[in-house]
Amino acid sequence: MTAMERIAMTDQPLLRVDGLTKRYGPRIGCLDVSFDLYPGEVLGIVGESGSGKSTLLSCLAGHLQPDLGRVAYDGRDVLAMSETERRRLGRTDWAYVHQNPRDGLRMGVSAGGNVGERLMAIGARHYGEIRDKAQDWLARVEIAADRIDDRPSAFSGGMQQRLQIARNLVTAPRLVFMDEPTGGLDVSVQARLLDLLRGLVRDLGLSVIIVTHDLAVVRLLAHRLMVMKSGRVVEQGLTDQVLDDPQHAYSQLLVSSVLQV
Amino acid sequence: MIRIDNLSKAFVLHNQGGAVIPVMAGATLTVHPGECVGLTGPSGAGKSTLMRMIYGNYLAAGGSLFVGGLDVATASPRQIIALRRETLGYVSQFLRVVPRVPSLDVVAEPLLALRTPVDEARGRAADLLRRLNIPEGLWSLSPTTFSGGEQQRVNIARGFAHAYPVLLLDEPTASLDAANREVVLTLIEEAKARGAAILGIFHDEAARARVCDRLVDVARFTPGLAA
Numbered sequence: 058m059t060a061m062e063r064i065a066m067t068d069q070p071l072l073r074v075d076g077l078t079k080r081y082g083p084r085i086g087c088l089d090v091s092f093d094l095y096p097g098e099v100l101g102i103v104g105e106s107g108s109g110k111s112t113l114l115s116c117l118a119g120h121l122q123p124d125l126g127r128v129a130y131d132g133r134d135v136l137a138m139s140e141t142e143r144r145r146l147g148r149t150d151w152a153y154v155h156q157n158p159r160d161g162l163r164m165g166v167s168a169g170g171n172v173g174e175r176l177m178a179i180g181a182r183h184y185g186e187i188r189d190k191a192q193d194w195l196a197r198v199e200i201a202a203d204r205i206d207d208r209p210s211a212f213s214g215g216m217q218q219r220l221q222i223a224r225n226l227v228t229a230p231r232l233v234f235m236d237e238p239t240g241g242l243d244v245s246v247q248a249r250l251l252d253l254l255r256g257l258v259r260d261l262g263l264s265v266i267i268v269t270h271d272l273a274v275v276r277l278l279a280h281r282l283m284v285m286k287s288g289r290v291v292e293q294g295l296t297d298q299v300l301d302d303p304q305h306a307y308s309q310l311l312v313s314s315v316l317q318v
Numbered sequence: 319m320i321r322i323d324n325l326s327k328a329f330v331l332h333n334q335g336g337a338v339i340p341v342m343a344g345a346t347l348t349v350h351p352g353e354c355v356g357l358t359g360p361s362g363a364g365k366s367t368l369m370r371m372i373y374g375n376y377l378a379a380g381g382s383l384f385v386g387g388l389d390v391a392t393a394s395p396r397q398i399i400a401l402r403r404e405t406l407g408y409v410s411q412f413l414r415v416v417p418r419v420p421s422l423d424v425v426a427e428p429l430l431a432l433r434t435p436v437d438e439a440r441g442r443a444a445d446l447l448r449r450l451n452i453p454e455g456l457w458s459l460s461p462t463t464f465s466g467g468e469q470q471r472v473n474i475a476r477g478f479a480h481a482y483p484v485l486l487l488d489e490p491t492a493s494l495d496a497a498n499r500e501v502v503l504t505l506i507e508e509a510k511a512r513g514a515a516i517l518g519i520f521h522d523e524a525a526r527a528r529v530c531d532r533l534v535d536v537a538r539f540t541p542g543l544a545a
Contacts, residue, residue: 095396098396098399244417245417245418248416248417248418248419249418251416252416252418252419255416259430259431260430276414277414277415277416280395280399281395281396294377294395295374295375295395295398295399297373297374297375298374298375298376298377298395301370301375301376302329302370302375302376302377304330304377305332306332306333309331309332309333310332310333313333
């Protein structure tokens with residue numbers, strides 16, 4: 058079954074999150090967060106630094122163990138999975154784009170190797186095909202072909218981020234977690250990536266959870282928006298509605314503080 | 319196709335002492351398939367507010383707002399997203415696009431979202447851009463670099479790419495020259511002929527007289543304005 062047929066056929070959420078809570082001692086990381094994410098849907102999470110956005114994302118992706126709540130992926134209880142199962146999911150169905158590309162890249166391996174490694178992890182063995190596919194994805198994120206054998210340590214921050222995105226998307230995951238992925242990018246590269254992501258969401262039914270400060274990015278990419286403050290979700294809804302007619306005092310402040318979205 | 323009953327709206331400004339600003343009360347109107355209804359009323363009466371409520375950008379405070387059988391006032395985001403993809407089109411006054419995407423693809427996008435084959439979607443987009451006199455040399459360029467009038471035409475082409483059963487048009491002929499204005503009015507007439515229900519704001523009185531079957535004065539729904 059192709060991804061498209063899957064979208065057409067199912068009306069089941071890909072991810073169900075219920076009452077997710079994480080505390081750091083007396084401090085709240087995130088509190089009682091619940092939402093459903095459907096195939097082909099992009100959920101934006103916004104809020105000030107320290108509002109719990111990244112904690113939530115880490116809990117969802119299994120990088121942090123929440124104290125309370127449930128996460129179900131495609132009907133499977135993620136928190137009850139063995140570490141092995143969760144790692145397999147992380148290699149196949151999921152991708153995680155870190156805010157700092159160094160956290161998501163192997164700095165001692167060439168750019169082509171960084172992309173090819175994900176393919177090999179899901180069973181690709183043919184060297185020529187792996188290299189072709191790596192080259193294709195480097196081109197999609199606008200990294201010149203002649204840089205394929207260079208290590209990421211020789212790349213600028215923006216190039217490292219683009220490489221991380223290529224590494225994550227090459228295996229055609231179904232769910233991508235992104236933590237401030239466009240923060241350090243040039244505006245023109247950011248636009249290219251937004252277009253790339255929109256295409257994948259539209260054509261392959263990719264689902265995305267994106268944490269960001271950038272309301273303009275959210276407006277163009279996210280179908281739905283969640284606003285967090287002090288670990289709590291203060292408002293969630295259709296992106297246009299939350300940005301044009303925010304209901305909560307904090308969302309109103311957030312939207313009115315931006316020059317133009 | 320559009321059935322609005324006793325719709326109301328107020329903005330609560332939490333960061334300005336919780337000021338409550340009522341902007342709409344008792345709004346009631348219907349638009350049938352094949353009909354174009356024009357919204358009139360002074361600036362600030364709430365014409366655009368009503369359009370944004372129908373499109374789901376503004377939340378309703380009370381009343382009902384049915385578009386193609388879905389009550390937008392109570393619908394989930396997911397239902398509104400599906401409604402916008404299939405049923406409800408909106409030509410706003412502003413073009414909001416990902417920079418660097420070619421105009422042809424900007425126009426084809428609503429069709430691609432409906433799984434139209436790429437060639438067919440681009441073909442339809444090309445027809446519309448040609449009709450709206452956007453030179454072919456510009457199709458591969460992003461509309462963000464275009465003049466105001468060109469952007470407006472790309473926006474209109476995008477809005478008419480898919481044959482939406484319901485269309486919202488906010489000043490579709492503003493900033494257009496006579497020839498392009500004529501093209502847009504013809505597009506509206508064609509949409510009516512295929513059965514689309516259209517709600518529009520037209521400051522251009524001749525355009526309004528030509529395409530609108532009825533007018534609704536929004537001032538009747540404005541708290542404090544209705545005498």
